[in-house]
Amino acid sequence: MKYSMAKVIVDVPSRETDRPFDYLIPDGMQGWIEVGSRVGVPFGRRTVQGFVLSLHEHTELDPRRMKPIQELLDLVPPLPADLVKLAEWMSGKYACSMISALQAMIPSALKGKAERYISLAEPGEEESIGEAEADGLFAAPLLLTGEEEEIVRYVQASGQVTLDHLSAHFPGRAGEIKGLIARGILAETQMIKDKVRKKTVKTVAAAVSGEAAEAALASFSAQAKRQKEVLEFLLEVGVPLSLQEVLSTLGVTAGTVHKLAEKGFAAITDVEVFRDPYKDRRFKGSAPLVRTPEQEVVYGNVTEVLDARQHGVFLLHGVTGSGKTEVYLQTIERCIELGRQAIVLVPEISLTPQMVERFKGRFGGKVAVMHSRLSTGERYDEWRKIREGRVQVAIGARSAVFAPFADLGLIVMDEEHETSYKQEETPKYHARDVAVFRARQHGAAVILGSATPSLESYHAARSQADDDFAPLLLEMKQRPLGSRLPGVHIVDMREELRDGNRSMFSRKLHEGIASRLERGEQTVLFLNRRGYSTFVMCRTCGYVAGCPECDISLTYHQKSNNLRCHYCGYAVPAPSVCPECGSEHIRYFGTGTQRVEGELAKLFPGIRVIRMDVDTTTEKGSHEKLLQAFREKKGDVLLGTQMVAKGLDFPDVTLVGVIAADTALNFPDFRSAEKTFQLLTQVAGRAGRHQLPGEVFIQTYMPDHYSIVHASRHDYLSFVREELNHRKTLHYPPYSKLILVTLSHEQLPLLLRMAENFTGDLRAKAQRLGWFGSLDRFAADALDILGPVASPIPRIKNRYRFQCMVKYRGTLDAVRLVRETAAATLEQLKDASLQISIDVDPQMLM
Secondary structure, three states, rough: OOOOEEEEEEOOOOOOOOOOEEEEEHHHHOHHHHOOEEEEEEEEEHHHHHHHHEOOOOOOHHHOOOEOOOEOOOOOOOHHHHHHHHHHHHHHHHOOHHHHHHHHOOHHHHEEEEEEEEEEEOOOOOOOOOOOOOOOOHHHHHOOOOHHHHHHHHHHHHEEEEHHHHHHOOOOOOOHHHHHOOOEEEEEEEEEOOOOOEEEEEEEEEEEOOOHHHHHHOOOOOOHHHHHHHHHHHHHHHEEHHHHHHHHHHHHHHHHHHHHHHOOOOEEEEEEEEEOOOOOOOOOOOOOOOOOOOHHHHHHHHHHHHOOOOOEEEEEEEEEOOOHHHHHHHHHHHHHHHOEEEEEEEHHHHHHHHHHHHHHHHHHHHHEEEEEOOHHHHHHHHHHHHHHHOEEEEOOHHHHOOOOOEEEEEEEOOOOOHHEOEEEEEEEHHHHHHHHHHHHHHEEEEEEEEEOOOOHHHHHHHHHHOOOOOOOOEOOOOOOOOOOEEEEEEEEEEHHHOOOOOOOHHEEEHHEEEEOOOOOOEEEEEOOOOOOEOEEEEOOOOOOOOOOOOOEEEEEEEEEEEEEEEOOOEEEOOOOOOOOOOOOOOOOOOOOOOOOOOHHHHHHHOOOOEEOOOOOOOOHHHHHHHHHHHHHHOOOOOEEOOOHOOOOOOOEEEEEEEEEHHHHHHHOOOOOOHHHHHHHHHHHHOOOOOOOEEEEEEEEOOOOHHHHHHHHHHHHHHHHHHHHHHHHHHOOOOOOOOEEEEEEEEEEHHHHHHHHHHHHHHHHHHHOOOOEOOOOOOOOOOEEEEEEEEEEEEEEOOEEEEEEEEEEEEEHHHHHHHHHHHHHHHHHHHHOOOOEEEEEEOOOOO
């Protein structure tokens, strides 16, 4: 079928361009342009990247007024048609632009930009470049100056050169270059160029064989002895070799090989190679384990759906160490046997090395790994392996949910409760919802696994009230190796203070660490706060060092001896005297991981501490190196933030210590109790996972808080019952849905006025629709609006912030209402500095 027109969404991030534009399909691109194709199209006076949303045989517009697509950027569309449909759904679900949804699905290497190229203009009727003289100079009628002639000569020799390169080669000649373009002597074109291209290496092979090879060897003179050696080597090997390998093996120069090729005796070819981040790794193979009765039930339920090619969602609630990963591996193996593909999502990069080890060990080269610590080129090549069908399994963090598989059969989401599955930048999608939608598209299964499922997922599984998301609950309550869950002790730090212990370690935790050092066992210490001290204060005048661009205190980092803002990155040397009053009584308050590391060294001389936090894991591969060092028992204590709290499995860890369990409880977030329970349960699960029994000490100033009490008893159900009662009373999820709207601007008075206008307009529109009212009423559809109020962090990067919260239930299209009101507010002000962020189903309220 011949299509004459394509609807294209252009990569121009603005409200006015968030719609498809019509472009003609040139005859030369017929059959190549598909839904999901990436194209270069003229837009105004420039060329921009775009994505084809649909193809049409006819157009109602006048073809003479339509512009044609300029270039096709990929022979194979980077986005299959199902991902284009997914982007349309995300745009409506999360109130984001279509282009931002599409951009989230492709590797950064393909986020191309228009590059301006300069070449000689084609001769025209009125102003011709003229006939070139024998020496390459242009005919006199052009009247070129010496400087212009030099530029034209350079462009002619180059054939085509980027404007940036030409400007750099002729600094200070911008006027001459512009003049040559204006006079039609030079021509400017635009092309979309990707950030990273496919990697190629030069290979060399013999181009002769048999009698021809013998004749070639006999033809070399004594001066060409090295060329003869190269040809003999190539004939002996018989297969193409990389040029670099030939040069290093024989100790010859590239010139020698090229001369051999010029004679026709060797062929030099550019061969594409994939950048493999794991090419130097050897993974230990593993055979499937015998399933326990509980694992058998889970496996049977999932494979029944897989075999029938049906859509199904399963919530796998398994205690820590119950063998959830083995279930993942065996269900994926079944998926591969059926000729389909699988995606495995992990919440954080710290989990990736261990998961890679397990999955590569089981499936080898069938696995592609996608996470942020790979180079841009490595991520691009891993993505291409998936798009080209070279692998059957993709494992990675949140964005791996967009892996472009053609026949997706299974999506596994490990630690499904993790808030890191929610993206905090536009598009603010949740990977769980995207996974369920994708699985429905493909007739695939979804496994949501966790020892502490989110309340939304657990309530949906129990109530089966949501037609779109009602997972089947599967449970695994036993550890397969027969090991027991560790004993958990709550330590009241108020009692420690009353007894004169001002250390950050309680006496029981101190004794526990000492006994593990004696026995050669290992300890995990958890503190969800990096740095040395949480704030610096003058005890004379009360001054607290704060960020000049954000309304938040600076954190002291001992190694660099500076104060740093963890929101905008502002850093300043630590003061020795108070900047306000000049006093020397500067003190560091609060405790961070750096400080804990220092205290351990003082209390236990010679102790080997491996610290894992944002500051120690900035280098590529650092997570893997630190965890491998701990696995090889090169460390006695693994100290860290959330990175050490979940998913890790070390046989000799018998003690877990939580330094400050109340940290998350003090955040202004209705999920603070849930997050605290999940963190404590997860970190406690690192102890005693194998033959040695485990023990956990939770240090807290709030020992009676229900989240801490239930976590100490490994009692998920009791916590859920109590927490759901609180949520129901206050109409929080899962009993309502939330939309968080944050407005920001540099001027506080203007921001306050616009926040009040926005909220007022929103209430008025909701009232006209009959939606607005208290959620206490019994109506199935109800909506309430809270705010506007200053955000918990009222200023970040010199921008003031106000927010309002929309609570609603039922079938109301509250997202569209909020989106349309926000667009009207921005249109009313016409100030580009005003920003309105819409977060549907927010996980962070800060």
